[in-house]
Amino acid sequence: MAHKKVVFLSLASDFGCQVQVTNFPELLEMLGSIDLSYWQLATSAHMPEDYDVAVIEGAVTTQEHIELLEKVRGIAECVIVVGACACTGGVVGLALNHDLEEAARTVYGKDASKVAWGHIAPRPVDAVIPTDFKVMGCPINPEEFSYILQRAVQGLTDHPHRETLCSECKINENLCFYKQQKVCLGLVTAAGCNSNCVNRGRACTGCRGLAEDANLEAAREFAAKFSLENELLEAIEVYNTARKEA
Numbered sequence: 001m002a003h004k005k006v007v008f009l010s011l012a013s014d015f016g017c018q019v020q021v022t023n024f025p026e027l028l029e030m031l032g033s034i035d036l037s038y039w040q041l042a043t044s045a046h047m048p049e050d051y052d053v054a055v056i057e058g059a060v061t062t063q064e065h066i067e068l069l070e071k072v073r074g075i076a077e078c079v080i081v082v083g084a085c086a087c088t089g090g091v092v093g094l095a096l097n098h099d100l101e102e103a104a105r106t107v108y109g110k111d112a113s114k115v116a117w118g119h120i121a122p123r124p125v126d127a128v129i130p131t132d133f134k135v136m137g138c139p140i141n142p143e144e145f146s147y148i149l150q151r152a153v154q155g156l157t158d159h160p161h162r163e164t165l166c167s168e169c170k171i172n173e174n175l176c177f178y179k180q181q182k183v184c185l186g187l188v189t190a191a192g193c194n195s196n197c198v199n200r201g202r203a204c205t206g207c208r209g210l211a212e213d214a215n216l217e218a219a220r221e222f223a224a225k226f227s228l229e230n231e232l233l234e235a236i237e238v239y240n241t242a243r244k245e246a
Helices: 016-022 027-029 065-076 083-088 091-097 100-115 144-155 166-171 217-226 227-245
Strands: 005-010 035-038 053-057 060-062 078-082 119-123 133-135
Touching: 005 065, 016 035, 016 144, 027 144, 053 065, 053 083, 053 144, 060 065, 078 083, 083 091, 083 133, 083 227, 091 119, 091 227, 100 119, 119 227, 133 144, 217 227
Parallel strands: 005 035, 005 053, 053 078, 078 133
Antiparallel strands: 060 119
């Protein structure tokens, strides 16, 4: 039986999630179960005309990205988005807090019109095309990516975590950061990382995006008890500003 053809594409990102995959000890074993036809980070080969699974990292920031995604969706049986930038718009979405043309002039100066031509408000991939799987995080967990990729090539469906990260913290018997007067986004962030940061003594920054079961109003009320409501809302925006574009 022929292996599924997989392509790995990049939009607006720092390639951090792809680097995570290259650092995965079981990478060769994972690659042995697929036909990796194109990987922008690792090869200079041209993208093939046909493939089964498209893995996409990065936020949508140009008209060219939109055209590429529409073409990809018309070819691939399955689309996997990886990382906060692709799933929620990530930190790229913070550009929405500024005038985009002014920001381009600040960065590129007199060449802004040339470099920034075709740029659009940052948005997650699923604001442009339907997606089948999401691997959340900034950067992603390569083991989670391997698991989801295997589900994709086997024709299985996604089962995203609906609950918030607080549920994992309780299982792991972590102490609540709010009692230390520190904001933690575990109240509203999607579970699935086994509260990795909190286990290591760091408050959750929300890189997995908002959970489907997140109760923002209840989270605000809880944070207000510690006079941290404004800090909570500001922290949520770091990875979720572009969700408004979805």
